[in-house]
């Protein structure tokens with residue numbers, strides 16, 4: 224029996240990383256709106272507690288992935 228030859232690329236073996244962009248009016252450190260799923264998040268910060276003084280610091284935070292759809296955020 225002759226085996227059927229498949230010349231097409233097997234896309235199931237290609238790892239596709241889906242990407243999205245920030246389409247909000249904000250800089251990404253202040254707000255994010257997902258280009259793909261529309262989820263909008265503003266005013267977030269990264270909290271860190273100083274282990275010696277107990278003081279809480281808040282830093283700018285850049286999300287690397289959309290928290291809703293999980294696509295990688297591409298900052299342009």
Ligand SMILES: [Zn+2]
Pocket residue numbers: 243257258259260261262289290291292293294
């Ligand atoms: Zn999203």
